[in-house]
Amino acid sequence: KNQVEQSPQSLIILEGKNCTLQCNYTVSPFSNLRWYKQDTGRGPVSLTIMTFSENTKSNGRYTATLDADTKQSSLHITASQLSDSASYICVAHGYGNKLVFGAGTILRVKS
């Protein structure tokens, strides 16, 4: 069954600290892995997209990694800010229009 599992479900960190969010997927065939940020009451916004041949991709303080062999991805946030408080969604793109969305990790950054 095509699935995307994210951990942890929620996370609280202090402003300025780093954190890493995890994503395991079982989508096959596999085309690319995406990370989105969803602020409360808003639609998801794309952070990164990586094909199976890419190991890492950065977008400012956000760095995503991908291990296509173990079907794992991570999103590392450096020097967190209050505005990083959001839900982070991992999405595995399979064949054609088949995108499988994880349930998200809710991150709260507190001062």
Next chain:
Amino acid sequence: NAGVTQTPKFRILKIGQSMTLQCTQDMNHNYMYWYRQDPGMGLKLIYYSVGAGITDKGEVPNGYNVSRSTTEDFPLRLELAAPSQTSVYFCASSLLVNQPQHFGDGTRLSIL
């Protein structure tokens, strides 16, 4: 930059009523999508379109209909609303299937 615009933002329906959720994009994207997001769950694809005049079912199409008469607009129709259709609905678009999707800010729909 408007991007993807969804209307209305909120709506309450009675069981059995019908309504149309509007979605328009100004990026000249070929692909458009409708998703629903339920609490604690990942987004589920309802319908998608690869261009004007072409639509296809996603993972959870029952109870919904769509049309794509223009590149810009992709309305979602609910017929005979049921409580199970209470959800947040997101419209998205992309230029190509393997490129990031751009999402609207959603329509929060309650059916009582």
